[in-house]
Amino acid sequence: MNQSFENNNFQQEESVDIKKYLYLALTNWYLFVIFILISFTVAFYYNKFTIPEYEASTTLLVNPDNPNMSELNLLEGFRGMQSGKGLQNEIGILQSYSLAKKVVEELNFEVSYFEEKGFLSHEIYVESPFVVTLDTNYEQLRNQSLYIEITSYDGYNLVFENTTPEDDEFIQINRNVAFGERVEIDKLAFTINIRDYRNFDLEEVKEKKYRFLINEIDLLARGYKGRVQIEPVNREATILQLKSKGPVKQKEVDFLNKLCELYIQRGLDERNQAAIKTIDFIDSQLSSVVDSLSTVEDLMEAFRLSNQLVSLSRDGSMLLEKLEKLMEEKAMLVMQEDYYRYLENYLAQKADFNDIIVPTTMGITDPLLNQLILSLIEFSGEKMDLEYSATEKLPQLDALVFKIDNIRKAIKENLVNIRQTTDLAIRNLDKELEKVNLELASIPQAEREYLNIQRKYTLNDQIYTFLLQKRADAGIMKASNVTGHQIIDQAITQSAAQVHPKSSLNYAIAFLLGLIIPLVIILARDYFNERIPDPNFVEQKTNVPILGAVGSNIKDSEIPVFTSPKSALSESFRSVRTSLQYMNADKPHKVILVTSTVSGEGKTFIAINLAAIHAMAGKKVILFGFDLRKPKVHRAFENVSNEKGISTYLIGKNKVEDIAVSTSIEYLDVIPSGPVPPNPAELIETRRTQELFDWARANYDYVIVDTPPIALVTDSLLLTKYCDANIYVMRQGYSHKSVINLVNNLYDTKAFENFGILINDVTAGGAYGYSYGYGYGYGYGYGYGYGEYGYGQGYYVEDAIPMTRMEKVKAFFNITSNPSKKKDNSNEV
Secondary structure (H helix, E strand, O other), rough: OOOHHHHHHHHHHHHHHHHHHHHHHHHOOOHHHHHHHHHHHHHHHHHOOOOOOOOEEEEEEOOOOOHHHHHOOOOOOOHHHHHHHHHHHHHHHHHHHHHHHHHHEEEEEEEEEEEOOOEEEEEEEOOOEEEEEOOOOOOOOOOOEEEEOOOOOOOOEEEOOOOOOOOOOOEEEEEEEEEEEEEEEEEEEEEEEEOOOOOOOOHHHHHEEEEEEEOOOOHHHHHHHHOOEEEEEEOOOOOEEEEOOOOOHHHHHHHHHHHHHHHHHHHHHHHHHHHHHHHHHHHHHHHHEEEHHHHHHHHHHHHHHHHOOOOOHHHHHHHHHHHHHHHHHHHHHHHHHHHHHHHHHHHHHHOOOOOOHHHHHOOOHHHHHHHHHHHHHHHHHHHHHHHHHHHOHHHHHHHHHHHHHHHHHHHHHHHHHHHHHHHHHHHHHEEEEEHHHHHHHOOHHHHHHHHHHHHHHHHHHHHHHHHHHHHHHHHHHHHHHHOOEEEEOOOOOOEEEEEEHHHHHHHHHHHHHHHHHHHHHHHHHHHHHEEEOOOHHHHHHHOOOOEEEEOOOOOOOHHHHOOOOHHHHHHHHHHHHHHHHOOOOOOOOOOEEEOOOOOOOHHHHHHHHHHHHHHOOOOOEEEEEEEOOOOOOOHHHHOOOOOOHHHHHHHHOOHHHHHHHOOOOOOOOEOOOOOHHOOHHHOOHHHOOOOOOOHHHHHOEEEEEEEOOOOOOOOEEEEHHOOEEEEEEEEEEEEEEOOHHHHHHHHOOOOOOOOOEEEEOOOOOOOOOOOOOOOOOOOOOOOOOHHHOOOOOOOOOOOOOOOOHHHHHHOOOOOOOOOOOOOOOOOOO
């Protein structure tokens, strides 16, 4: 049962909060309109004056594990180096600084061209009507703008100011220069020519102002390196999508296309390195063989002419055949020995091994050596890719260096064994050759000499033929190399979309900000507001009865219920009067105490007008000014003086008949406070206070008592025993929220008997809307019998007085409103 009650209370409070915030939002509609207009204005100018940015894209097929057809020839297995490269390595290469720098240099991005439009500068790239050619032999000043105004077909006006901070000398130039004329100023040397005479419109370009600057290549390359975005089109594919953003469509398109082109060319060059090195090595061997072969041919021809020997005998032919076979074997071993020496020197001098010549090139079939060389090439290729793409040292790089060192040591150890075996084979062949040379001694001398010449010729010819074949194979391998990479879709300007600013998105954000900002302001103001915002807040936080609410006083009078009886404010006091009729209804003469927490909440104003509204109903009413410390009651009445009053009565200086004063309002008398005494609390506790209240009960229908603020002094608590009803005044937008805790404490401890809360200075929208007020009572009925008071049968005449927009803004930020519109209900005159 209790749980259900608590849930209902919670739901009720939540519903009230929602209604409250909706009310705040609706009454501040103009703030939303203002902020939405401001947001849309900012978005409009942002979209208009922000330099657009376009995104170009291309797709590239990357095949890092593509086998090359050269694996089928003498370099079988060589391209295994590619198998270790992953897709991420290829992405790293595409995003590398060195590749970006090559692209920037080849596309001549070193010079940027701009068109000046007001305070904005738009890059125009190849649409520039002129082209700048730099003197490469001259050190150029970077990142300095030079302004161009084309004046004729023959020349232009050049404006330059050296604004570099580190330069001590300030240089300013403004002069006419002819097209094609070399310009040399302050670390600048260049010539300017018209880009395309056929499409050159002098009248159009004369109306425009241009500028150009020479970029720092390194900075430009780093900028493009960070600008390129690369990602696979999906997880399974090796197709990459490359994107680049910039202010000029064509420039981004050219950059992406050139980037892909150089990337593919780089892969091809890498694959051709081994073939090129192989051809160079074979050419160096051929050079010595060709010289030897030419010499032997000359000797053979000379010998034949001098000895007239045409052919060898049968024994000579057999010895020649045997000798040629042995010499061929030895020649191959010697050639392999040359390769081993080359390999030793290569391993000792090189740090990268991508261009090493594989053993199969020289006919070496040792499986271990071939496998080690291929592994060395593979790991070296991976190391090069990591160094090419990585911006910092990676752990993988250290691991590859360790592997390469181990393989290099293994190759050196293997070479020692192979060279020992080769040397032994050569020595054995030399012994066989000595035996054949002994057999040659048995044949005629002329034939023996010819046989020696023939042997040398045949040997060199066979070696020459072998090397030519290997060179041809290497050439075929180079010609057949492919990278496996290819451009799927080239970047084109038609597909380059504007990505910044996004006009529709900016307007959407502006609209949301136009809603959110005022909402945050309203909620924050409400959250941090320590003042009572409205009567609903008081009603939610206390169980003390609420007698009603009194609207704002927009009149010049301190007694608006008398001067404007048909006003909304007067009606609110009538509602309070009706509510008071049901408090101690059995007592014929009611004494009503009016107090508040602190000064300025309007208790005196409430007491005066409450007394007046009762008197206007035909009741005899007397108003006591018991705020002896800060007298104010007398100020509201023209014929009332404060020279004597309650204080002089309590000290026995005057009788009650001497201090009671009639007012201009029929049936209303008033006793002012009198001079301020030094001991108000002690005076209130005297017997004469009881006598004063007894006299008032005997002679009046209602006694209204204005007392000091209860949080400051105890006078009000001392007077409660003489009163039938107690009114605690709170002021909207002025009284602190903590006041409610004090009120609840008074109510729970029964320090006040039979008391209720009256909320003063209530406006329908608080500080947010129209400044009209109306009263509402929590009694048991409403008194609308205006006829008996002589006020006519109509409703009150001032339903609403709308505030100006400026007054609303002032009110929203708690700036005091125009006093002619709203008089302070605190009655501080």
